[in-house]
Amino acid sequence: MNAEGRRIDVRGVVQGVGFRPWVYNRAVNEGLTGRVWNHSLGVTIEVFGRASALDAFVSELRGRPPPAARIDALACQTIEAQRADAFVIETSRSGVERQVSIPADLATCAECVAEIFDATNRRYRYPFTNCTNCGPRF
Numbered sequence: 001m002n003a004e005g006r007r008i009d010v011r012g013v014v015q016g017v018g019f020r021p022w023v024y025n026r027a028v029n030e031g032l033t034g035r036v037w038n039h040s041l042g043v044t045i046e047v048f049g050r051a052s053a054l055d056a057f058v059s060e061l062r063g064r065p066p067p068a069a070r071i072d073a074l075a076c077q078t079i080e081a082q083r084a085d086a087f088v089i090e091t092s093r094s095g096v097e098r099q100v101s102i103p104a105d106l107a108t109c110a111e112c113v114a115e116i117f118d119a120t121n122r123r124y125r126y127p128f129t130n131c132t133n134c135g136p137r138f
Contacts (some may be wrong), residue, residue, distance in 0.1 A: 003081035004051050005034075008058065011042040012072035014065075018132025019043055019088045022066045030057045033084035038092040048081045067133045068106060109134035 008056055010019075015038050023036045027047055032054065034047035047057060058076055065071050110118075115123045123129045 002050070004045065004054055005048045005049050005078045005079040005081040006054050006058065007077050008045040009042065009075045010045070010061070010071055010073070013068070013070040014038075015041045015096075018066050019069050020098065021132070023061070024087055024089055026057055026060050027087040029080035030054075032057060034082075035084070035089050035090050037089050037090040040094060044080065046082075047087070048084055048097045050077065067109070 004138075014057065020036050020038065020043065023045055027034065027036075027045075030049065030053040031049045032049035032079070036043060036045045045061075047054060050058075058074075062071070062074060083114065108129070111122075112129045112131055116122045116125060116129050117122060
């Protein structure tokens with residue numbers, strides 16, 4: 001397999017909205033390896049695999065982010081492929097500048113409302129039901 005690498009820097013509302021787990025799932029679905037982490041300016045992804053899988057991954061990032069996320073800028077550059085056994089979510093890194101945008105609380109989403117009113121669901125009538133698509137943020 002001819003592996004390639006991409007470094008993708010994402011800015012916008014990409015923290016506190018389930019963005020890293022969403023990136024992880026997309027990378028695993030495409031058979032890619034690498035890592036994703038939060039930092040003071042947004043999120044960085046270093047991803048490795050076949051060119052066609054990388055193109056599909058970047059296309060998905062640009063076109064279908066998680067519901068509560070908003071991508072204001074996405075910069076993608078080619079990097080040297082690295083050997084990685086899996087795709088991982090790394091610990092957040094701190095930096096000097098802070099420009100992260102975290103959204104305010106959102107209304108309860110339709111999926112959570114369905115859980116609240118489903119008598120067979122373990123969250124039936126639980127008033128604090130929420131997910132990464134609807135809150136809480138702080």
